[in-house]
Amino acid sequence: MRRITAIAAGCAAALGTVALLTACGTGSPNTGSPNTGSPNTGSPNTGVASGKGITHRTDPAPGPVPTCAAPATAAFSPVGASFSSASDGWLLGVTPATCTPSQLVQMRKTTDGGLKWTKVAAPAAPWSGGPVAPSGAGVSAVLFANAKDGWAYGPALWATHNGGVSWHQVSTHGYAVYSMAVTGASVVAAFDKCGEAAAGCDNPKTFKIETAAVRTDSWRPVRGATGSGAPGLTARAGTAYAYRVITSTSAFPVKLGLLTGPANGSEAWHSEAIPCTQGAVTASAATATHVLLGCALLGAHPATTHLYSSAYSGAKWRQFATLGLYDGASVIEQTPNGTLLIGGIYNGIELSRDGGRSWTSPAAVDRSVWVQGGGEIEAALVTNADGYVLVARGPLWITRDGGKTWTQVKVS
Helix, strand or coil, X not given: CCCCEECCCCCCCCCCCCCCCCCCCCCCCCCCCCCCCCCCCCXXXXXXXXXXXXXXXXXXXXXXXXXXXXXXXXXXXXXXXXXXXCCCEEEEEECHHHCCCCCECEEEEECCCCCCCEEECCCCCEECCCCCCCCCCCECEEEECCCCCEEEECCCEEEECCXXXXXXXXXXXXXXXXXXXXXXXXXXXXXXXXXXXXXXXCCEEEEEEEEEECCCCCCEEEEEEEEECCCEEEEECCXXXXXXXXXXXXXXXXXXXXXXXXXXXXXXXXXXXXXXXXXXXXXXXCCCCCEEEEEECCCCCCEEEEEEEECCCCCXXXXXXXXXXXXXXXXXXXXXXXXXXXXXXXXXXXEECCCCCCXXXXXXXXXXXXXXXXXXXXXXXCCCCCEEEEECCCCEEEECCCCCCCEEECCC
16 A cells, blocks of 8 residues: 655645545546656565555545545445455455445455455444544555454554454554555554644644554554654565655755655664655655655646656665656556556556556556546555556456456455
8 A cells, every 4th residue: 555645736635645635636647758767676576566565545635524425336345455465455445335434344355366355354443534534433544464464544543463353443542543554574654643723634743653563563653753744654675664744954844755764663764855846756665775756746737747766765866757647646666577557646557667668558447437537546566467456436457467457356
């Protein structure tokens, strides 16, 4: 779910999260000319791809008062999604009647891969408009580990351990939950402390990573996983990665990089450098050691987006493609069979089945008025065949053939 980190460069408003940025304008994406080369795909298998249980969100940066702008004709407007398997998925959303900070979110559930959705119980929390919105009790994203254990968060934290039949709030002790990721029996979260001058918490000062067993609400800090700013999280096969800003030394207090280690916190996490300048950064773990990375220096439209792969947990990187996305990438995904999906921050979905040498765009998604109008994109490949694209407060598309075709699904 729902993952970029942004440090504005020529952009009037930029804010980092798993996948959070206010785009600097409007327009259509330009896919550019990809470089040759192919990423290390790890060991292909038929299991669930890197999208499982990881939020990939592109909510606009929250203002002093969160706004919703749900279409008046929409019965339900999704703002976040999570699939724990090819069949089981959840949508967090709002309706025209609940589209204010003082009203409560709603939830929908599918058990057939997204074709049909039913209304289920939701947290007694307002929609916050973003993970660091002023409404401390609000939520903006959803994440499920399996059919029973899930969370709604950003900035508050709510949990269910009975498949959403009931929800309860978990204390964050004054922190804002900025991003989350799950792998196996462990869930990790970035807890951010707002700076003194950030009344709306739109400029988090410091963070700490905490971990919990998915079936419990017992959170504990991870050794070595603290720093400045707000990191995105991704996890796979028991290993987790936090990306964006790492505090190093007093002489050079901030640098872009990764923190990585076991998701259950059994060992202290360590840092690795990434080949990105300050700008829009998104990452995804394809296996425990194979990590994908997208970097773009903001300010140009399109923004040159460099794609990297590491087969060594971030210790070494190799660039395998370059794309011209409107404002950089918000999502980077790879299925076990090697299919790549890149989602723009505000515009465009690109897929490659040859390691990044060539790319195609799904016309059904990219030519829609929602995407071309600057909708915030969330996307994930759940298996080799199954995936989704969600334009926040707009349509939901699903694929059953690895992104070759897409079907728009109406949710009421």
